[in-house]
Amino acid sequence: MEDLKTPGWWLGIGLALFVSIAAGYVAQWFGVTVLGFVKSPVSAIMMAIVLGMIVANTLRLPESLQPGLMFCTSAVLRVGIMLLGIRLSLTGAGQFTLVALPFVIAAIAIGLITVGLLGRYMGLSKQLSGLIAVGTSICGCTAIVATAPLIKANESEVSYAVACVTVFGLAAMFFYPVLAHQVFATQPELAGLFLGTSIHETAQVAGAGMMYEAQYNAPVALDIATVTKLVRNLCMIAVIPLVGILYGAERAAGDTKRINFLAMIPWFIVGFALMSAIRTVGDLGDRPFGVLDPAQWREIVLIIRDAAERCLLVAMAAVGLTSMFAGIIKIGMRPFVLGLFAALLIGGVSFMLISLFAADLIELLI
Numbered sequence: 387m388e389d390l391k392t393p394g395w396w397l398g399i400g401l402a403l404f405v406s407i408a409a410g411y412v413a414q415w416f417g418v419t420v421l422g423f424v425k426s427p428v429s430a431i432m433m434a435i436v437l438g439m440i441v442a443n444t445l446r447l448p449e450s451l452q453p454g455l456m457f458c459t460s461a462v463l464r465v466g467i468m469l470l471g472i473r474l475s476l477t478g479a480g481q482f483t484l485v486a487l488p489f490v491i492a493a494i495a496i497g498l499i500t501v502g503l504l505g506r507y508m509g510l511s512k513q514l515s516g517l518i519a520v521g522t523s524i525c526g527c528t529a530i531v532a533t534a535p536l537i538k539a540n541e542s543e544v545s546y547a548v549a550c551v552t553v554f555g556l557a558a559m560f561f562y563p564v565l566a567h568q569v570f571a572t573q574p575e576l577a578g579l580f581l582g583t584s585i586h587e588t589a590q591v592a593g594a595g596m597m598y599e600a601q602y603n604a605p606v607a608l609d610i611a612t613v614t615k616l617v618r619n620l621c622m623i624a625v626i627p628l629v630g631i632l633y634g635a636e637r638a639a640g641d642t643k644r645i646n647f648l649a650m651i652p653w654f655i656v657g658f659a660l661m662s663a664i665r666t667v668g669d670l671g672d673r674p675f676g677v678l679d680p681a682q683w684r685e686i687v688l689i690i691r692d693a694a695e696r697c698l699l700v701a702m703a704a705v706g707l708t709s710m711f712a713g714i715i716k717i718g719m720r721p722f723v724l725g726l727f728a729a730l731l732i733g734g735v736s737f738m739l740i741s742l743f744a745a746d747l748i749e750l751l752i
Contacts, residue, residue, distance in 0.1 A: 398454020438706020458704035466697030471661030497523030516633025550725025582614025
């Protein structure tokens with residue numbers, strides 16, 4: 387709470403907010419004036435990240451801004467994802483969860499085993515290999531930070547793993563929506579499933595889903611991408627203890643540290659389900675909650691949806707403002723190669739399985 391009292395904290399949030407607002411205008415100007423389209427094909431989300439990266443890598447931002455920027459990439463992002471739950475009823479969210487689960491499990495299993503084995507073959511430490519594997523397969527930096535103490539990874543190994551996940555996740559966030567549309571142009575639900583299973587970080591999945599929605603007018607892609615990523619996040623509860631067994635260092639005698647499974651359940655997943663429940667109850671009957679008329683309820687839903695998208699736009703601007711190109715140089719070649727292989731493996735496995743089986747599964751369950 388100390389950060390709340392510092393001017394830098396507020397300035398960091400203000401900078402992210404400013405970049406997010408500017409991104410909307412720049413995206414519109416670039417698409418209409420420069421490219422000549424009647425409606426800009428450039429999404430504000432993409433422009434927010436690009437503008438943020440330009441600012442971060444051309445200006446020396448004061449360190450005092452970092453707490454405010456990190457607040458946007460964590461708390462503001464999670465509030466935005468939670469509010470996205472208003473877009474789906476519990477029935478819709480449950481159906482998407484059932485569709486996503488087998489693809490998530492397959493991608494995680496293949497990623498953990500293959501990446502770990504290759505990392506050890508390349509001479510990397512067991513801990514670093516495990517961190518890259520779990521960060522790529524499950525949920526990026528959150529999984530890395532949760533796993534590191536369990537397998538006794540040192541600070542440099544954590545930094546390398548985080549850098550790999552950040553670099554390749556950002557690349558996937560820009561490239562995968564285009565790829566998904568090329569392959570699944572008439573099936574946006576498959577595109578959303580691909581984005582949710584193949585991109586590392588929660589913020590990156592949200593960004594890619596919003597880009598796809600804005601570029602191709604396919605809100606279902608964002609919905610299923612979000613649900614799929616939340617399913618991956620929940621898999622931490624089962625997978626991280628397994629990673630501790632596979633990649634952990636030998637424990638010292640008397641080391642009986644227990645895993646806090648409850649702490650692994652992100653609060654925004656609970657919030658997402660709660661917002662879906664509110665939407666479900668509100669859509670029942672002719673008079674939502676017994677006091678609203680349908681027009682008022684639709685307006686409330688629209689306001690919450692707009693607030694969610696604004697939160698995510700601010701968070702994406704902060705992601706850009708905290709993405710430093712210098713981090714790529716610090717990774718080193720072998721971790722970089724392993725991170726690239728891991729990203730391509732998860733993307734390739736997801737793409738193949740979804741292409742082969744997802745359409746039939748969706749037809750069966752939805």
